[in-house]
Amino acid sequence: MTLALLQQEASNDTEDNLQRTVAATKQAAKEGAQVVCTQELFTTEYFCQSEDHNNFKLAEPIPGPTTKVFQEIAREEDIVVIASIFEQRAAGLYHNSAAVIDAGGELLGIYRKMHIPDDPLYYEKFYFTPGDKDPGFCTWHTKYGRIGVLICWDQWYPEAARITALAGAEILLYPTAIGWHPAEKATEGNTQHAAWQAIQRSHAIGNGCFVAAANRIGHEKPSDDDGLEFWGQSFVAAPSGEVIANASTDKEEVLLAELNMKEVNVARTHWPFLRDRRIDAYEEITRRFLD
Amino acid sequence: MTLALLQQEASNDTEDNLQRTVAATKQAAKEGAQVVCTQELFTTEYFCQSEDHNNFKLAEPIPGPTTKVFQEIAREEDIVVIASIFEQRAAGLYHNSAAVIDAGGELLGIYRKMHIPDDPLYYEKFYFTPGDKDPGFCTWHTKYGRIGVLICWDQWYPEAARITALAGAEILLYPTAIGWHPAEKATEGNTQHAAWQAIQRSHAIGNGCFVAAANRIGHEKPSDDDGLEFWGQSFVAAPSGEVIANASTDKEEVLLAELNMKEVNVARTHWPFLRDRRIDAYEEITRRFLD
Numbered sequence: 001m002t003l004a005l006l007q008q009e010a011s012n013d014t015e016d017n018l019q020r021t022v023a024a025t026k027q028a029a030k031e032g033a034q035v036v037c038t039q040e041l042f043t044t045e046y047f048c049q050s051e052d053h054n055n056f057k058l059a060e061p062i063p064g065p066t067t068k069v070f071q072e073i074a075r076e077e078d079i080v081v082i083a084s085i086f087e088q089r090a091a092g093l094y095h096n097s098a099a100v101i102d103a104g105g106e107l108l109g110i111y112r113k114m115h116i117p118d119d120p121l122y123y124e125k126f127y128f129t130p131g132d133k134d135p136g137f138c139t140w141h142t143k144y145g146r147i148g149v150l151i152c153w154d155q156w157y158p159e160a161a162r163i164t165a166l167a168g169a170e171i172l173l174y175p176t177a178i179g180w181h182p183a184e185k186a187t188e189g190n191t192q193h194a195a196w197q198a199i200q201r202s203h204a205i206g207n208g209c210f211v212a213a214a215n216r217i218g219h220e221k222p223s224d225d226d227g228l229e230f231w232g233q234s235f236v237a238a239p240s241g242e243v244i245a246n247a248s249t250d251k252e253e254v255l256l257a258e259l260n261m262k263e264v265n266v267a268r269t270h271w272p273f274l275r276d277r278r279i280d281a282y283e284e285i286t287r288r289f290l291d
Numbered sequence: 292m293t294l295a296l297l298q299q300e301a302s303n304d305t306e307d308n309l310q311r312t313v314a315a316t317k318q319a320a321k322e323g324a325q326v327v328c329t330q331e332l333f334t335t336e337y338f339c340q341s342e343d344h345n346n347f348k349l350a351e352p353i354p355g356p357t358t359k360v361f362q363e364i365a366r367e368e369d370i371v372v373i374a375s376i377f378e379q380r381a382a383g384l385y386h387n388s389a390a391v392i393d394a395g396g397e398l399l400g401i402y403r404k405m406h407i408p409d410d411p412l413y414y415e416k417f418y419f420t421p422g423d424k425d426p427g428f429c430t431w432h433t434k435y436g437r438i439g440v441l442i443c444w445d446q447w448y449p450e451a452a453r454i455t456a457l458a459g460a461e462i463l464l465y466p467t468a469i470g471w472h473p474a475e476k477a478t479e480g481n482t483q484h485a486a487w488q489a490i491q492r493s494h495a496i497g498n499g500c501f502v503a504a505a506n507r508i509g510h511e512k513p514s515d516d517d518g519l520e521f522w523g524q525s526f527v528a529a530p531s532g533e534v535i536a537n538a539s540t541d542k543e544e545v546l547l548a549e550l551n552m553k554e555v556n557v558a559r560t561h562w563p564f565l566r567d568r569r570i571d572a573y574e575e576i577t578r579r580f581l582d
Contacts, residue, residue: 115567136572156564158449158497159573167581195496195532195562202493205486206449241486271486273447276406277579281427282450285576288568290458 001144003171003210004033005255006042007234007247009218014043014058022069028254029077034103034144037082039216039234040152040175041096044086046216046230050223051126059088062110067099075105080142082149084175086127087112096128096151098175103143111138113151114160121181121228124153139167145261152176155196155213159285161203170264171210172203178215179230193231197243205241208268210259212236217250239267292435294462294501295319295327296546298525298538300509305334305349313360319545320368325394325435328373330507330525331443331466332387335377337507337521341514342417350379353401358390366396371433373440375466377418378403387419387442389466394434402429404442405451412472412519415444430458436552443467446487446504450576452494461555462501463494469506470521484522488534496532499559501550503527508541530558 006024010017021042028036041047043066047055060066062085070081080103087097087110096113112131116124137160139148148169154160155174164172178196180189204211214234221227234247236257245257268274284290297315301308312333319327332338334357338346351357353376361372371394378388378401387404403422407415428451430439439460445451446465455463469487471480495502505525512518525538527548536548559565575581 114569114572117567119563130569133569133572136569137575153567156497156562157568158453158493159568159576162449163573163575163581166575166578191531191533195492198489198532199493199496201486202449202490205490206447240482241489242482271447272410274580276408276444277448277450278405278421278424278427279577279579281405281424282454282577283574284428284454284457285450286570286573287457288570289565290454 001259001261002032002034003212003236003257003259004028004036005212005214005234005236006036006038007214007217007232007253007255008039008042009252010042010045010216010220012045017043018066018069022073024254025070025073025081026077028256029079031254031256033079033256035080035142035147037173037212037214038084038175039214040084040177041086042084045220045222046177046228047222048124048127049121049220049228051123055127056094059086059094062087062097062099063107067101067107071101071105071107074101074103078103080144080147082173082175084151094128095131096124098149098151100140100147100149108140108142109138111149111151113154115153115157117153137163137167139164139169146170148172150174152178155200158203158206161207165207165209169209170261171212171259174200174213176213176215177230179228182226182229185229193233197235201237201241201243204237204239206273208239208271208273209264210236210238217252239263292550292552293323293325294503294527294548294550295324296503296505296525296527297327297329298505298508298523298544298546299330299333300543301333301336301507301511303336308334309357309360313364315545316361316364316372317368319547320370322545322547324370324547326371326433326438328464328503328505329375329466330505331375331468332377333375336511336513337468337519338513339415339418340412340511340519342414346418347385350377350385353378353388353390354398358392358398362392362396362398365392365394369394371435371438373464373466375442385419386422387415389440389442391431391438391440399431399433400429402440402442404445406444406448408444428454428458430455430460437461439463441465443469446491449494449497452498456498456500460500461552462503462550465491465504467504467506468521470519473517473520476520484524488526492528492532492534495528495530497564499530499562499564500555501527501529508543530554
């Protein structure tokens with residue numbers, strides 16, 4: 001499988017963001033990509049830096065205008081597209097979603113972000129209701145492979161990676177928007193990025209699958225504070241945990257990676273973690289705390 | 292909390308192995324350690340390189356001779372000791388266990404390894420029955436902190452780390468025996484070690500706790516094949532995922548680390564992963580595969 005991660009900068013011009021992502025998708029296809037994954041919420045700036053009811057206007061249904069555009073590209077180019085979308089599901093009901101479009105253009109389904117953060121400048125709980133429990137974590141059989149999609153904050157949860165892998169995913173794709181608070185970057189920046197990469201590499205290792213994260217770049221400062229410096233560094237990890245493709249911190253890139261999907265079976269056979277799971281002893285995972 | 296990890300070489304002289312570990316424990320206490328953790332099965336070579344009924348003679352009960360020795364040291368030095376022991380629990384029933392001894396000498400309990408490997412030269416399923424389900428993963432309130440103990444192969448299972456952290460552990464201690472097959476070291480060695488460290492760092496990150504692994508060194512070649520080169524590199528990771536202490540590949544060491552246990556609450560508050568767990572959607576963790 002040839003994978004492309006689209007790492008881009010976003011402005012407050014949503015049509016321009018869309019058209020640049022369309023162009024990057026076509027470029028990826030021209031360069032041989034079979035599966036293309038966008039960064040999180042690529043049509044907009046990361047508007048969750050404030051709680052503003054006006055931002056709900058940025059949402060759209062699935063299927064809707066953005067899926068229509070990418071379904072057409074998927075048909076023309078015979079590629080799979082994972083498109084991150086701010087979804088309006090019903091009146092007053094919004095999700096942070098990803099549309100999964102198969103080569104040929106069929107809309108296979110929607111993943112709705114299950115873990116929603118709420119931290120300074122990441123006020124997602126205001127905008128997004130969490131994904132439903134059933135189906136929560138899921139996998140799609142695309143023309144080029146069995147794909148699981150998770151989104152950003154999900155990255156920090158081994159449960160999400162594990163269940164998606166158990167559902168058959170041989171690659172976990174994470175559209176992402178993560179960056180540094182400028183005031184913290186000098187002291188905490190390297191540690192934060194290292195943690196982000198380490199825990200995703202660990203999902204590849206523990207589940208014997210590929211993991212890929214597409215992150216945005218750019219310093220977005222929609223309000224009066226310092227804003228966020230998105231750290232880019234989109235990457236792909238092999239089932240061994242090795243980083244086999246890694247983008248810059250500050251450049252728009254179509255990050256291509258050749259994935260030998262046979263490595264999934266090899267890794268899981270030589271590091272047979274799935275064999276020895278103590279499924280009789282894991283039920284406390286469903287508890288908040290054991291006090 | 293001042294932690295010491297004992298990284299040692301073992302020979303086929305079990306009394307010498309024990310005495311050198313006793314000496315290292317006392318040295319650790321002299322250097323200020325409050326909690327001391329041994330490597331896995333420190334009184335013996337890593338005998339699981341072959342399936343030999345004679346090796347069952349190496350087992351002992353808990354409480355037994357080894358816990359007696361370390362209970363006395365714990366009383367004399369007022370330190371907590373985590374002592375890895377090949378445990379005979381009953382006739383024909385053996386575990387890969389760790390005794391948890393509180394400062395003052397009380398035997399607080401036993402952790403019995405839950406995940407048992409069986410791979411070339413790691414024939415543990417022949418020797419060790421897996422730990423019971425209830426209590427499987429557990430935590431002890433020691434004089435110097437709330438400690439969770441897991442053993443070696445458990446390292447690769449985020450479920451084990453998560454449940455132990457939910458049970459209150461603020462540090463996860465992993466007595467370990469892991470090394471390279473000499474024939475694979477040149478091609479796979481760095482990747483294998485990097486994966487081992489990454490997934491344990493990820494347990495620290497995802498659970499906002501400290502993680503420490505005590506591993507042995509030395510090339511043990513008890514049979515005719517190439518044996519195993521234990522890779523040492525005992526280490527301690529902070530809740531941020533940063534490695535704050537790291538031992539060599541080939542030297543005996545008393546690896547000391549100062550742990551500021553207040554970092555647990557700081558990390559969990561600033562990276563509030565426990566807050567957002569989707570405990571309503573994790574029950575499939577208890578399934579083998581979702582086919």
